[in-house]
Amino acid sequence: MTTLESTPPTPAATNYLTHTRGFLSWAFTLDHKRIGVMYLVSVLSSFLVGGIFALLVRTELIAPGETIMGQDAYNKAFTLHGAIMVFLVIIPSVPAALGNFVLPIMLGAKDVAFPRLNLFSYYLWVFGAFFLVAAIFQGGLDTGWTFYAPYSTEDARSGVILATTGVFILGFSSIFTGLNFIVTIHRLRPPGMTWFRMPLFLWSIYATALIQVLATPVLGITLLLLIVERVMKVGIFDPALGGDPVLYQHFFWFYSHPAVYIMILPGMGIISELISVHSHKHIFGYKFIAFSSVAIAIFGFLVWGHHMFTSGQSGLMNAVFSAITFSVSIPSAIKVFNWLATMYKGSISLNTPMLYALSFLFIFSIGGLTGIFHGTLATTIHLHDTYFVVAHFHYVMMGSALIAMIGGLHHWWPKMTGRMYSETLGRIGCIIVFVGFNVTFFTQFMLGSKGMPRRYHDYAGETWSPELTELFHTYHFISTLGSYLMAAGFFLTAGYLLHSLVKGRKAPSNPWGGRSLEWQCTSPPPHDNFSSAPTVGDCYDYSVLEWDDAEGGYRWREDVPHPV
Amino acid sequence: MIPATPRQSLTSSASRSIATRTPFREIHAQHRAGRFGLTLFLISLGVLFAATLIGLAVVRVQLSRKGVWPESLPRPPVLLLLSTLVLLVSSVTVEGAARALARDAVDVGGRKLAATIGLGLGFLVLQAWAWWRWLAVVEMRWDDASEGRLALTAFYVLTGLHAVHVIGGLIALAYAAARYRGTGAAMRARQSAVYWHFLGGVWVVLYLFLLVF
Numbered sequence: 001m002t003t004l005e006s007t008p009p010t011p012a013a014t015n016y017l018t019h020t021r022g023f024l025s026w027a028f029t030l031d032h033k034r035i036g037v038m039y040l041v042s043v044l045s046s047f048l049v050g051g052i053f054a055l056l057v058r059t060e061l062i063a064p065g066e067t068i069m070g071q072d073a074y075n076k077a078f079t080l081h082g083a084i085m086v087f088l089v090i091i092p093s094v095p096a097a098l099g100n101f102v103l104p105i106m107l108g109a110k111d112v113a114f115p116r117l118n119l120f121s122y123y124l125w126v127f128g129a130f131f132l133v134a135a136i137f138q139g140g141l142d143t144g145w146t147f148y149a150p151y152s153t154e155d156a157r158s159g160v161i162l163a164t165t166g167v168f169i170l171g172f173s174s175i176f177t178g179l180n181f182i183v184t185i186h187r188l189r190p191p192g193m194t195w196f197r198m199p200l201f202l203w204s205i206y207a208t209a210l211i212q213v214l215a216t217p218v219l220g221i222t223l224l225l226l227i228v229e230r231v232m233k234v235g236i237f238d239p240a241l242g243g244d245p246v247l248y249q250h251f252f253w254f255y256s257h258p259a260v261y262i263m264i265l266p267g268m269g270i271i272s273e274l275i276s277v278h279s280h281k282h283i284f285g286y287k288f289i290a291f292s293s294v295a296i297a298i299f300g301f302l303v304w305g306h307h308m309f310t311s312g313q314s315g316l317m318n319a320v321f322s323a324i325t326f327s328v329s330i331p332s333a334i335k336v337f338n339w340l341a342t343m344y345k346g347s348i349s350l351n352t353p354m355l356y357a358l359s360f361l362f363i364f365s366i367g368g369l370t371g372i373f374h375g376t377l378a379t380t381i382h383l384h385d386t387y388f389v390v391a392h393f394h395y396v397m398m399g400s401a402l403i404a405m406i407g408g409l410h411h412w413w414p415k416m417t418g419r420m421y422s423e424t425l426g427r428i429g430c431i432i433v434f435v436g437f438n439v440t441f442f443t444q445f446m447l448g449s450k451g452m453p454r455r456y457h458d459y460a461g462e463t464w465s466p467e468l469t470e471l472f473h474t475y476h477f478i479s480t481l482g483s484y485l486m487a488a489g490f491f492l493t494a495g496y497l498l499h500s501l502v503k504g505r506k507a508p509s510n511p512w513g514g515r516s517l518e519w520q521c522t523s524p525p526p527h528d529n530f531s532s533a534p535t536v537g538d539c540y541d542y543s544v545l546e547w548d549d550a551e552g553g554y555r556w557r558e559d560v561p562h563p564v
Numbered sequence: 565m566i567p568a569t570p571r572q573s574l575t576s577s578a579s580r581s582i583a584t585r586t587p588f589r590e591i592h593a594q595h596r597a598g599r600f601g602l603t604l605f606l607i608s609l610g611v612l613f614a615a616t617l618i619g620l621a622v623v624r625v626q627l628s629r630k631g632v633w634p635e636s637l638p639r640p641p642v643l644l645l646l647s648t649l650v651l652l653v654s655s656v657t658v659e660g661a662a663r664a665l666a667r668d669a670v671d672v673g674g675r676k677l678a679a680t681i682g683l684g685l686g687f688l689v690l691q692a693w694a695w696w697r698w699l700a701v702v703e704m705r706w707d708d709a710s711e712g713r714l715a716l717t718a719f720y721v722l723t724g725l726h727a728v729h730v731i732g733g734l735i736a737l738a739y740a741a742a743r744y745r746g747t748g749a750a751m752r753a754r755q756s757a758v759y760w761h762f763l764g765g766v767w768v769v770l771y772l773f774l775l776v777f
Contacts (some may be wrong), residue, residue, distance in 0.1 A: 109587045111586070111587040175608050184587075187596070212608065218611060220612060221619070222619075227617070234714050234716075235627075236623055242623075242713070242714070244626055251615065303733065323657065
């Protein structure tokens, strides 16, 4: 557990934001902090686009019958919502945006191991995003974000090639980022920072990076084969041409299930930091949390078959994948119990980041536990392709991964921007998002258990009984209102964060009382992060810090000697 | 004044040239990190090629069971034997280049890098020729193959995928060759050589796969 430079940071003449100026100084920057900020802006812009599609989908479902769009437009809206949120938002949000900013500073390093490759990854992301979004203008895409064959192999779906090319490129961006982080963590830990002295956020980023490097190529080649199939008219996945659509599912989920952990593991890493720092208490069960991250990454490679329980997989395979799926709950539960134990008898500050961390605990517990319903072979038959699935993965992907990311954003916002946001508005925003989220998605558990299928744009007509239509209408109406509330929460959040850039109080070096190395440099950090290699201590021991009224932040206690 | 040894001067000048953003304080640490990064990248590419072979093999087995796999297809063009030989020889030359530059035998290293690039280009020409030869088979059997057309196109998928990576390797080699006298030349040559050996190994596996496909 790392820590403090032995002397308090002195404000540098310039920081990374003011070190150089002008568009080109950002466009060609090799500074991991600026690249992190560029990722952040890009990811949050994509979040806005994906969010608008989500609201369109929810608005269509607010009442039976055609509300604002026909079925084709609806199919395209939910596909783009899913593809944008998964590939452009959640996957890069924590590792590429926050990870890029924080990881080298947490290691006391000047930058990531390969700064040029880092910038290259960012531009690959931009390039991939361009292709994915360009699919909208080429007739759109209605295959669902999974690009399942044979939907994706049909000629009429002209946007498929552009979109899959985009995702292919995004995959390489992800691989290079993961590779960069693995080498950085291996080679740039400062003297004294052993593996078990690293902040837990870095453990989670490391486990994530292993998945990025090992699983993403499979997605890449799957999409490439799909493109080959479409261009050459040769059967690989399309049954009409002699291909095997279940093979596509195997390939796709061999990446995409581990990708779920690419999304959630960094979020869990953030939560480990947030809960410990804002409870002002040493993390409980450090090694268990660290190893559980690696265990989740390893299990992640062994459970892809649970996406094919109803695709004609053999009974034996189903049983094996079901058993392994259950085992994922062990490392997940280890984390949750350790976080709870960390908070126990802690001095909890209900700051905005902590509220997001608590939201995560609540939402992730529900998201994780409802996963067991899907892992159970009997219940999954009933729940397959219903809104129960939609609710489950939104609880994990959005309510957990994205909420953790937003918690992390609030946690490191003062460090990134040098400004404090309004705590009052932050707390209100978090509560609105939390309530809005649960109203939106908890209702969908009920919808799903009553049999509402996912991906349907309507729930009235001959095939639906009037009672069922009425029931679904009620749930969909509540769910849609919840989504509007959540959107209002996010707009409020965007508003006060942007406002803080202009009017926010100047941030101290250490506003929350953290002890990992990023809290030891000024806010915002200087161009080179640290002028000398920082000393290493226990990054979860907060007893050496005290509140300083004058600075509005924490400082090293005068009666405690600095580590040598 | 005592003249600096070649290695010292290499280190100090190289340190200046990388001083812009690298987090490493020492050039050798940076090179070690580079080698580690390349290894990870090759593992990633290995997964990519392995997944391709597994996918194609699964479809092939299923189509055979269904009885739609085209029988008595000609073997891949014999030309591939020659291109395999060329690629293997280029592995020897690139290894020679890396070793020569490591012991500061700059001219030998430069020549062997150039030879490797020539052989690499030769390999691509031979592959393109094989593509053209295989086209005759495709034209002849395309209409009968119906569901089993993968038997005809897998050749293009595998050789094409490999060729794209060879082009990447040639760009790396060209960069190394263009700066074979500059600082860090030995490192660039070694990195290119490792990648090139990997491509050679992958090609042998792909070729064997094509023979039994």
